Each structure stands twice: as C-alpha cells, then as structure tokens.
Amino acid sequence: MRIVIDLAAAQLHGRSSDVGRYSLALARTLFTHRGTHEIFTLLDATQSESAHFLRHALMRFLPPGNILAWQSVPLTSANPEASCQRNQVSQLIRDAFLAKLRPDLVQEIRLAAHDNTDQAPAFAPSMQRPYATAILRYEPATAASPSPNAVSAYGALPSAHHEELEIALLCDPAFKLSLDIPAAARDEARNDLAAMALDRAAASDQEAIAQRMLRTYEHLVSTMQRSETGDPKPPFSANDMRQPAPALLHAIAELECERPLGEDLRLTAQAIAASFPRNVEPQIFVDISGIVQFDAKTGVQRVTRSVLKALYENAPAGWRVEPVYAHADRTGYYYARRFANSFFDLGLSELDDAPIEPCAGDVFLGLDLQHDVVIGQSDYYRYLSALGVRLYFTVHDLLPVLLPHYFRMNKADPDMVYRLHWQWLKTISQFDGAICVSKAVADEFASWTAQQPREQEHSLRITWVHNGADITNSLPSAGMPDGATHVLDSLRARRSFLAVGTIEPRKGQTQILAAFDELWAQRQDLNLVLVGKQGWGVEALIERLRNHREFNARLFWLEGISDEYLEKIYAASACLIAASEGEGFGLPLIEAAQHKLPIIARDIPVFREVVGQHGLYFSGVAPSDLAECVKTWVSLDQAGAAPKSDDMPWQTWDQSAKQILEILLDARTSH
Template sequence: MPIVARDIPVFREVAGGSAFYFTGEAPGDLASSLKTWLGLYHERRHPGTDQLHWLTWQESAEQIKKFLFRENILCRQLLVDVSELVQKDAKSGIQRVVRSILSEWLNHPPAGYRVEPVYATEDQEYRYARRFTHRFLNSPDETLPDEPVACAQGDIFFGLDFQPHVVFAQRTFYQALRRQGVRVQFAVYDLLSVMLPQHFPAWATDEFARWLEVVAESDGAVCISRTVANELACWLKENESTRHASLKIDWFHLGADVEHSVPTTGLPDDAKQVLDQLNARLSFLIISTLEPRKGHHQVLEAFEQLWQSGMDVNLVIVGKQGWLVEQMVKKIRLHPELDRRLFWLDGISDEYLEKVYAASTCLIAASEGEGFGLFLIEAARHGLPIIARDLPVFREVAGNHAFYYNGSEPQSLANALWRWIELYRQGEAPKSEGMPRLTWEQSAGQLLKAVLE
C-alpha cells in the first residue's frame, strides 16, 4: 500500500524513500500535495513500499533483548553486604573497615558497575539498602523502598560486613546466585576463633566454623593480610572436603587515614581532664575490645610491676567489654590506679581516639592473634612508637618499625617495657614514621582489584 506521510524525522527514519512526504500546516498544503501524488500515482511514478524494511514482532523482541543485555553488561551490579552496619555501627575495627571501603566505592564506583549496598537477616531475604545508603551519603530519603535484590549474570556479590549467623542462614541464596552466573565472594578478617578457640565462647567458634563453610563453597575470599590468606589456605587444606574447586584466595591491606573512614564524633565531658593527665607523663596505649586473646591481663600486671618499682607511667585502655573477661573488667573497675594512672575509655568516638593518640607516648600491641592490626598503622600515622608481640602479621604490617617482645608472662612484657623506655630516653627506640601504609582510597582500590579480577 502506498504511503503519504508528513515530513517529520521519525517517518523518514521508518519509511525512508518508500513514502511521499508533504509539508505545511494548512488544509490547502495537504490538498496540493495529494494532487501531486495522484498525478504521480496515475503515471505509476509514486514511491512504492515494496522496498520498505520492517520487522516481525519476534525480530523486534530480539532487538530489545540484545539492547537490555548490552546495557546490563555495561552497568552490572556490585552488591555489597552491609547487614551489620545497617542495624548499628558497632564501632569495632571491622565496622571501621566497612564504613571506609563502602564510602570509597560509593563515591568512586568501578567502571561498568553500580555499587548497591544490600542487607539481610536470618529470616529475611536480601534487600537493597536504599534508605541506609542515602543516610550514609548524608542525603536521607526515607520514602525509598528497600526492594528485594534482583540479580543477573555478570553481577558480583561481596560480603564486606561480618554477620556469620546471617551468612549461614542465607547459604542457599548464595548458591542460587552462583547458578545465575553471579560471582560470590567474602572479606575474611581473621580465623582466630578456629585457630585460638580457647579464647572464644564455644558458640562463637561453632558459628564461625559454619561461616567458613559457606565462604569455602563461594567463588572467592579476600583477606585483610597475607598472613590471614596463608592461614585460610592452611585451614582449607585441612578441611578439603568443604572447599569449592573455583575458590580464589587473595589479600589486601587496610587504610589509615581516619578522616576518610566516615569517622564517629563526640567528646565526653571529662575529655580535657583525661587528655591533660595523659600528657603529664609517659602514656602507653592499648586499643582493642577486651577479650582474652588481646593480652590485657598481661599488660595490666606488667604495669603493676612498673608502678610498684616506682615507674610513674600511664596505661590507657581503649575498647569496649567483650566476652570471657568479667574478672578482668572487675579488676579494672576496682583498681586503685583507675583514673589516676590507669584509664579505661570504653566505646569512644573516632574523634576522641585521635586526640588520645596525639596525647600518648607509645602503642602496645599485645594481642596473641590478629587479622591485621589496624591500630599499628594508625599509630604510625601519628608518629607513635610501637611495642608489639612478635607475631607474623605484626611483622608483615610494621616490619622493622616496631619494638618486638616474646613471652606471655607479665614479667616478660615488664622487662620489654623497661628496655624500651631506656631506648626511648636515649632516642634509640624504633620509629614508626617510615612504616608503609595506605590511604583508604588505596586500600579500597586494592580490594576492588581483587574482587573484580
């Protein structure tokens, strides 16, 4: 059938040279064009439609499918699990890592990916954390729905946060993702509860072991140090039946610039008084949740020996109460030196911690096991000297920029403290300023490279 069409771009696009076109808005314009077309028609010189290209609905649907697939490939999803942070900021080392990495990824998403924070509970499916994300980026919008996650081939799921009970409960979800062509990977912060079970409640060790089973059947594990990566490889070798053949193990290092970690703020009323007391004498700082493996018992008894021998120094403990330390907590709260030369700063903000770092003389890393030791590089950023237990992971992070000691008895640490103080007064104690360290931007980049490769 011949076509007479108004001369507009879309008709030209569809009909090309297979239509007779007219212009003008008045009825006479169309009448004149029709008269011309009729003359051409009677002479068999009017444009024919036999060369007009058209699609079947099947072909049209195929075009749409190809377009949608291409768009999906060009902007895939990087689903970032923040199930703990959505509920609360526990102000732990892991939560600082989660805040810092998430901030960098949201503000500098990888090319071809849309970063989507997600969360789940033990009995609720994964959802997009839209409301949380807007609050996190300081643009709250409570009207946004947290819809169920929808995935496609080529997406990536990365378990950045740490909620082992949720991960185990969502095990079938991860398996379904992998069948869809979604890569599933997890951050591994340490293996301490299965390597040092005597320092953890039995339920925590069992829960962590179940979490490791889920990690082992995923596509990848990215550890926060080379030491943890080696420990994970050894654990998997000993538990080979649970490991998926495609599991890739990688590692990265953490950042140190607190100002880019979405820091918490706020100072208590007595902050100035405490800081003045710390500045008044040599102050030794230990930063970690009170747990059996962290070495608080050894540190406190070593300082009691120093105080008894006449050494006038401060011990500053920063960290909240953990598990299996009830007697230790009772001893601190009833200690005669509390708030005189012994200070326990429980659950303080990053803003206050920065000031405590600045007022302290030396950091003590007495833990019997760590995944990284974020406090080491934070201390180095402040130029704070470090006394550290001689652990492989501390050697990996601090190298020759720390003073190391061995032994689990209070006397061994007390001797190390006497020796360090002597070296410090002579200007010969190891300095932390030259310790290699990353910004959170660099750390997030390292992690992203491991996740995407």
C-alpha cells in the first residue's frame, strides 16, 4: 500500500505548533512501523520557508526520495475572487500531482474553519478520487464546543459521493479521523472499520497506534478495490499523468471561472512547471555569479574558474553540469549559457540565459564567493530546498569573522566586511552542507556554527576538499612584460626569496620587508620579490616599497603579472615565504612544491596541514622573528639540510573536482 501524508496543515501552522508537532510525530510513527507499505510525505513548495524546515525535520527519518513537493498558486488577500480562482487551480494541480504518484491512500490533517488563513490553499474534499482519503480533523480541545463549520465543506458534498466515519484518534481528543469512502462500499466499510476503530487505551504504545491505523487503512483500501462504484469519473487518471501538463491545462480551461490572465497566468505556469518538471537529466547547478558579472581575477575567482572547468570535464554520466548566476536584487537564478559558450569555446549561437528549471534530485553548488548575491537569494534557496534540491556551498575561509581587524577597509563603516561575511556564513549554514577548501577551515566553520543559535535542528554536513594546483589546468594567463628578462637574471644572481599574494595587512608583507631590512643591514646578500596586486590598508607599505633604496635592485614588486611570468619567477627563486596570519588554503605553497621550491611558513594550522614536515616554520610578528628564521634556512641550505618540498603531496583540479562530485552525488541520497 502506498500512503501519502499531506503536511499542508503543518506548513500552515508551523512545525512548532500542536498541528506541526503532531504531523511530524505521526509521520515518523507510521514510517517506523510501515512494514511493507510505502510512506511518502507531501509539501507545498510555494510555502518555501515552512517546506524547507519541514523537509530537514523529515530527513531525520525519511529518505529524500520519499519527501515530495508540488507547487500551488500563491493566494492574495487583496483580491478574494482571484484567490478563489487560484485555489481551484491549485486543487487541480495537486490532484494531478497525486494521480501521477498513484497512491492507495492520502492522509491529511484538516483545520477548523476558524484556523483558516489566506496564505495557503484550503482544499475542500473532492469528489471520489482513484485513492482513499483519511482526514485527521483538528478541533482544539480547549474550544467550548466543536466548530459548526469544521466539517461544513465536507458535509456540503452530495451524500451519494461519500460516507464519513469519525474515529477518536490516539491520545489527543483534538483529532478525529474521517475516512472518505465510496458510496457503494460504505455498508461493508461501516461494519469493518467500526470494528477496528482506534481506541485510546493503546495511546501510549506508538507501535500499536501505527499498526491499528495501518490496518484501518488496509481495510479501507481493500474495500474500495472490491467494490465497483458508479461514482463520477475522476478528473485525472494515472494514464493521463504520463503527460500531466496537457491534461491539467485542459482541466483548468474547463473551470467555471475566468481563465487565468496576466499575473495569474504567470503564477499558474510557474506552479505547473515546478510540479511537473520536464523529464531531463538531473542537474548540478554551479553558482559562478562573480566571474559571470565581473571577474576580479582574485584567488577565489581563480579557484572558481579551475573547479568549473574540471567539473564540466568530469561530469558524471547522466548528469548535466550547469553554470548559473543570480543578481543580489532579483530573485532567482539563470543559466549562464552565454558565458559557458565562451568559457568552454562551444561555438554555439543564439543561447539564452533563461531562468533555471530546478526539480527534486538536483544539486546546487555555491562555488563563487558573492556575499550580496547569496544573502539576497536566501528565500530562493529555501524554495529550492522545498522542491528537493540539495544545496552545498564552498567555504574558502572565515577570515573576516575571525580576524576582523584586517578587513576594516571601509572607513565610513569599518565593520561592513565582518557583517557581510557573518551574514553569508549564517545564510549558507541553514542548508545542506559546506565544502571547505581545507580541514583547518572546516574545523573553524564547525566551531563557528556550534556557537550560533539555530533556527532549526538539522544536520549540516561540513566536509573539505583541497584545491588543485596544476596551473596549466586553471586557464593560465600568458604574456611577459618589458623588463622581465632583467628581473629574472637578477633573481638568479643570488638567493631570492619569494612571497606571493595580494598586498594586504594580514599577508605579512610588512613584516617580511622589515625582516629583510635587518638582513640587508647585516650584509646578507639576498633578493626579496613580492608578487601581488595592491590591496587595502597598505598605502604606507606601498610608499616604502616604491622609495626603498633596494627597489629594483634586490627588492622587486611585481603586480598583476601573468601566470606564465609567475611560473618563471618560481623557477628562478630559492625559497618561498608564506607569512600570512590567516589563510583558507595557501595555493602558493602548492605551487612552490611543484617547482621543488623550499618553503618558510608561519606556524598556523592551515600551513601545517598543507606543508606538513616539508617546510621550515616561524612564529611571532617581530621583524627579527622572521629574519632569524631566514638566516637559519640559509645555513641549513648551505649544509644541504634545509627541508625539501619535493615530496609534499598536492592534487590536480581534476582530482579536486572528482572529490567534490562524490560529495554532491552522495548528498543526493544521504541525509
């Protein structure tokens, strides 16, 4: 027997209400003691917030494939006539959805009339369907007397079409069970079901409650199957649902009301499309909003380009990898087809960036870092979750939250970046999972989430995958500037120490320059080369660099250079210095290892994770702390005893992408 539990009432009143708590508890009890029966739950994705939270609550005991979602047409309190029409259309969509599922019985909780609201469809029981209906009618026990309207919609139907049996249910007298029975079967059903009525004596035994309910349902379904009724033909049949949209559109056109126009037509089309998605391959939506709209060519965007390329080239059989993007001020995502056409050199024409068509079983990966977009799309993410799309986000770091003093670049609002990143973290933590770029970041994110108040209890999966590091597969830039030969010759002339990264306070370039001032004062003949664009809050450092007596002699600053040039810089250098006080991963460490370039690194968890025993570490922020470490390394190098990075482990972007895909595909079925 296939049973569908409609949770519309729980959505309407909230998961923490009496109705919500009871609905979830009953669904759990029936599923736990289901035996050979199939148990499904039904959610309305239009009420996306409640559907999102209920889905996560249900996933504690239901497989994701047993949590179904359809979409109603949103009601409006401003136009009662329009709401009435939308409600009729929603009833037809729901009937069509259920007919496609072919249930034996649909269980609902119906609310008393005084509990109704204009925010969700209020479905009256329909004419006989090709399935049985069990209605748990909610009448608060504190009411002075049962509401006379509580069953008015049901009772108003012609008596020839139904027979109602009410049974006191479980231990809560606020609930009564009404069974919608075909007229031709009512005599047999009355005798059989009355004998099996649920009594309160077993209310404390959850297994007994479930077994008695299921036996009651079995008798009802068996009675319907034995009887031949003369009831009107259902508006939809299972055969019709092989192509539900045309049949549904015909039924909507037959309604005794004006056809949907304008906004009503758009909303109706959206509800039908969401409830009956086209039969296509499941999709992996990859959010690349940043590089679609403006590629700042930072480290994060470099990771985005590299992972996107590798995901596309390693797409699992039967899946489509779809780059998508959104705007901060416009709800919804769009296929990035024009971008993909250029990025992957597809050579196609007339591609349209249409709105995405999500459906249950799809997966969303927030790959790019766009604070405003993610925060602005939080309601849409809940809608995707309600439909059954699993949402994962890449977490590059928590630095603006953990080291806020390094991100006060806006003088008018020094805490702006902290607030944005905090809200971004809060938003993504409400969904299914986070894929961090290192174990250190995963540990930091887990610690941060544990300290935050939770709107709901759900399992947030936090995992990690190291970035790739093969420059040739990260769409490297090319080109050599004037003067490159002179710089490279100078680096080869003496031991050259390299630091790669945007010039900003946390990266440690100020300490590095001060340390080399000490070394030069001690007559150490060494080069220092800094590679990276100017960031924020470093005006004084930039002034020192440009006016330094060693500038372009033994001190070099190369900003905005190509990957081709950077490759040659690595090859000409003797040692990499990673002095950052905070990082998510540290890609230059891997790039150094690829060139067998020794490493001096600050002793922080993520550098220990990436470098391990293949580098020399220093602590402290004084210039002398680093200067002494450099001298130690020079002595070790002269003796042939300096730590080598030759065997330091690293992986390619293809390997990273395959690990990400394993997580995403596992997310589709696990909970």
